[in-house]
Amino acid sequence: MNPKEDLFRRLFERLGDYQAEMIALQRQLVRRVAVGPDAGGPGEGEKAAFLADLLKGWGLKVDNYPAPDPRVAGGERPNLVAWLPGRKPGKVWVLSHLDVVPPGDEALWDSDPFTLRVEGDRLYGRGTEDNHHGIVTSLMAVKAFLDLGITPDRTLALALVSDEETGSHKGLAHLLKEQPQLFGDQDLIIVPDAGSEDGTLVEVAEKSILWLKLILKGQQCHASRPHRGKNTLRACAHVIVALEGLSQAFPRQDPLFRPPESTFEPTQKEANVPNINTIPGRDVFYLDCRVLPDYDLALVKERVLALGEEAARRFGVTLKVEPVQELPSPRPTDPNAPVVQALKRAIHRVYGREAKPQGIGGGTVAAFFRQQGLPAVVWMTVSHTAHQPNEFCSLKNLLGDARVLSHVMLMAE
Numbered sequence: 102m103n104p105k106e107d108l109f110r111r112l113f114e115r116l117g118d119y120q121a122e123m124i125a126l127q128r129q130l131v132r133r134v135a136v137g138p139d140a141g142g143p144g145e146g147e148k149a150a151f152l153a154d155l156l157k158g159w160g161l162k163v164d165n166y167p168a169p170d171p172r173v174a175g176g177e178r179p180n181l182v183a184w185l186p187g188r189k190p191g192k193v194w195v196l197s198h199l200d201v202v203p204p205g206d207e208a209l210w211d212s213d214p215f216t217l218r219v220e221g222d223r224l225y226g227r228g229t230e231d232n233h234h235g236i237v238t239s240l241m242a243v244k245a246f247l248d249l250g251i252t253p254d255r256t257l258a259l260a261l262v263s264d265e266e267t268g269s270h271k272g273l274a275h276l277l278k279e280q281p282q283l284f285g286d287q288d289l290i291i292v293p294d295a296g297s298e299d300g301t302l303v304e305v306a307e308k309s310i311l312w313l314k315l316i317l318k319g320q321q322c323h324a325s326r327p328h329r330g331k332n333t334l335r336a337c338a339h340v341i342v343a344l345e346g347l348s349q350a351f352p353r354q355d356p357l358f359r360p361p362e363s364t365f366e367p368t369q370k371e372a373n374v375p376n377i378n379t380i381p382g383r384d385v386f387y388l389d390c391r392v393l394p395d396y397d398l399a400l401v402k403e404r405v406l407a408l409g410e411e412a413a414r415r416f417g418v419t420l421k422v423e424p425v426q427e428l429p430s431p432r433p434t435d436p437n438a439p440v441v442q443a444l445k446r447a448i449h450r451v452y453g454r455e456a457k458p459q460g461i462g463g464g465t466v467a468a469f470f471r472q473q474g475l476p477a478v479v480w481m482t483v484s485h486t487a488h489q490p491n492e493f494c495s496l497k498n499l500l501g502d503a504r505v506l507s508h509v510m511l512m513a514e
């Protein structure tokens with residue numbers, strides 16, 4: 102028998118013993134609220150400190166490459182890398198993010214978002230899926246190597262980064278800019294941050310991301326004399342309806358992606374007046390566009406402005422459009438790249454299913470790797486509850502995915 106196959110059986114079995122530990126780790130992660138300052142939170146410091154201590158306690162070397170950020174306690178956003186040295190050059194990277202999105206309307210939750218609730222196979226809490234799933238599976242895979250005393254061929258590198266949910270400027274983008282020597286184009290890079298429920302979606306391409314801030318200016322006045330003002334909230338409603346025209350303006354479909362078309366969603370709305378009897382003279386909302394790679398984002402911006410201005414003008418309201426994030430889609434990872442093949446073999450071995458390389462709509466940090474010519478893939482087995490109330494992950498998937506990662510880590514030469 103292939104000696105590595107024998108080692109994999111031991112890893113596979115050992116990981117089966119870690120289920121209580123996986124739950125315990127999720128519990129520790131959920132209670133450390135790592136909402137970033139852009140979303141009104143304290144940042145990732147507490148969660149990172151906990152993880153750094155844990156990993157050092159296992160005997161791993163842990164480096165921190167923080168990004169300065171005066172808005173958080175301590176003045177910096179952590180970016181950790183934990184290392185398990187291999188025998189040969191080359192690395193296997195698993196990159197997860199520390200930050201979580203806010204819980205949203207807490208009335209929609211059946212329990213406290215920041216206290217883990219276990220129900221059967223499901224672990225509920227903000228961040229359990231996005232992105233503790235990645236943290237727990239990658240940590241447990243490495244722990245199995247440590248506990249069994251297995252030295253991998255390639256160095257195993259676990260990256261735990263900040264700021265994924267709000268643009269990655271203080272996270273992976275910072276790491277790639279300040280520490281480009283960390284990553285090599287022969288490395289296998291896996292980002293467990295999106296996927297499908299059967300674990301067969303290996304994401305190799307993403308749509309371009311365009312986040313826009315739309316600012317409407319009119320004139321505030323008393324609500325009993327509306328003719329004296331220019332009501333920006335009414336204009337705002339019409340602008341949002343007018344932007345439905347974007348789907349017709351950019352109608353192309355590409356079956357590599359799910360969904361196959363570009364999407365244009367109005368999302369956040371800033372508060373305007375605090376009382377009922379004042380007509381608002383300023384309204385601000387945001388548009389989240391996920392655009393097929395072959396469309397030029399400049400054209401999308403032009404069309405947003407044209408459609409929006411036309412609608413706003415009817416109410417005497419002006420419209421300004423400012424980009425918040427603009428991330429043109431980089432070249433896809435080759436579906437035959439070694440990391441894709443390694444992951445396909447691992448998924449087949451653990452789940453008995455055929456994985457296939459695909460594109461997705463959600464922006465993940467893999468785009469930053471691809472911009473540097475680094476062939477990264479995004480993969481995990483999801484429950485599709487990220488950012489929702491009652492977010493959960495499946496213990497069964499944690500176990501299966503940890504086994505898949507351990508297979509990639511062991512077999513990579």
Ligand SMILES: [Zn+2]
Pocket residue numbers: 198231232265294
């Ligand atoms: Zn995520």
